[in-house]
Amino acid sequence: DTGVSQDPRHKITKRGQNVTFRCDPISEHNRLYWYRQTLGQGPEFLTYFQNEAQLEKSRLLSDRFSAERPKGSFSTLEIQRTEQGDSAMYLCASSLPAGLAEVDIQYFGAGTRLSVL
Amino acid sequence: GESVGLHLPTLSVQEGDNSIINCAYSNSASDYFIWYKQESGKGPQFIIDIRSNMDKRQGQRVTVLLNKTVKHLSLQIAATQPGDSAVYFCAEKEGIQGAQKLVFGQGTRLTINP
Numbered sequence: 001d002t003g004v005s006q007d008p009r010h011k012i013t014k015r016g017q018n019v020t021f022r023c024d025p026i027s028e029h030n031r032l033y034w035y036r037q038t039l040g041q042g043p044e045f046l047t048y049f050q051n052e053a054q055l056e057k058s059r060l061l062s063d064r065f066s067a068e069r070p071k072g073s074f075s076t077l078e079i080q081r082t083e084q085g086d087s088a089m090y091l092c093a094s095s096l097p098a099g100l101a102e103v104d105i106q107y108f109g110a111g112t113r114l115s116v117l
Numbered sequence: 118g119e120s121v122g123l124h125l126p127t128l129s130v131q132e133g134d135n136s137i138i139n140c141a142y143s144n145s146a147s148d149y150f151i152w153y154k155q156e157s158g159k160g161p162q163f164i165i166d167i168r169s170n171m172d173k174r175q176g177q178r179v180t181v182l183l184n185k186t187v188k189h190l191s192l193q194i195a196a197t198q199p200g201d202s203a204v205y206f207c208a209e210k211e212g213i214q215g216a217q218k219l220v221f222g223q224g225t226r227l228t229i230n231p
Contacts, residue, residue, distance in 0.1 A: 004160070031217065040125060042206045042221025043161065056218060091160050095217075103149045103168070103210065106219060108160035 002026060004109035006092050012115045013082055020078045021112045025094030032075050033093040033106060034067055036060065043091050043108075049075060082116045089113050125204060125226045136197050138225045140190040140207035147209035151219065152181060152192045156203045164192070164205075194227075202229045 005024040013019050025032050030051050035043035046065070048056040051072035061067075064082075069075040079086055089111040095104035130136045142150070148169045153161035167174045167181045167190075174181050180193040190207050204226050208219040 033217070035219075040223075042208070042224050043219075045218035045220070048217050058218070093160075103166070104217075105151070105163050105166065107163065108153075110158070110160045 004092055004094050004107055006090075006109040006112050008112055009110065010113050010115075012117065014117050015082060015084060017082055018078065018080045019082055019114065020076050021090055021092075021114075022074060022076050023092030023094075023109060024074045025092070026096075026107060029094035029096045029107075030072065031095040031097065031104065031106075032069055033095075034075070034077050035091040035093065035108075037089040037091055037111070038087075046077075046090075079114075082114075084116045087114055087116045125224050127226045127228065129228045129230055130197055131230050132199060133196055136194045136201070136227060138192045138194075138205050138227060140192075140222050140225075142188050142190060142207070142209050142222070144209060144211060144220070145188065146211045147220075149210040150181070150183060150190050151208045151210075152179075152190075153206045153208060153221075154201075154203045155206060155224070161206060197227075197229045199229050199231065202227060 007022045032049045034046040037043040045058050046061050047067050049069040052069050064080045067077045091111045093106040093108045095106045097104050151166040152164040155161045165176045165179050165181050172183050178195045182191045204224045206221050206224045208221045
């Protein structure tokens with residue numbers, strides 16, 4: 001499977017614990033995105049990387065959240081001191097710039113579902 | 118499988134019929150629009166996109182219509198099949214370059230009845 005890969009698929013944690021999710025983008029895609037999706041809603045943008053540079057961050061990304069993409073390939077999203085409100089599906093997407101006059105298509109992984117008890 | 122969207126607008130159609138899913142957007146500066154399909158337990162899957170300089174674009178069994186005057190987007194699926202049952206999201210993006218984030222709508226759950 002050469003699509004976007006996310007690990008783990010499910011994570012159950014207790015409030016106050018730290019969790020880390022991993023995303024492996026499609027090979028050669030240099031843009032990587034994190035979104036959060038709660039039940040009944042569409043995905044909400046969290047942050048975006050081009051290669052290893054984090055270029056955009058949403059106000060949703062509080063100081064308890066940190067995302068990295070150290071070598072411009074896989075990315076990690078860490079949530080510190082988890083709260084019940086952090087329970088959601090965390091989606092990763094990747095894209096390949098299609099040229100100056102084109103918009104690149106974002107391809108999504110299956111997500112990591114986080115449940116904070 | 119797990120459910121995505123328990124309180125979404127819903128649309129039920131008979132297998133073989135055509136379906137139309139509507140979406141209203143609010144940002145008049147949005148320049149690019151995409152439809153995604155999300156099946157239970159999966160991430161959103163790209164269906165079709167359209168730039169603001171177009172009002173219609175066709176794919177395989179799908180057509181997207183864009184009305185910028187009333188800021189309305191629709192997805193038409195022809196000859197629906199059971200595999201079309203899913204939640205459909207429209208998403209918008211402001212500008213071709215620059216900010217890359219997609220802003221998603223609430224979604225519509227489409228059910229195809231046999």
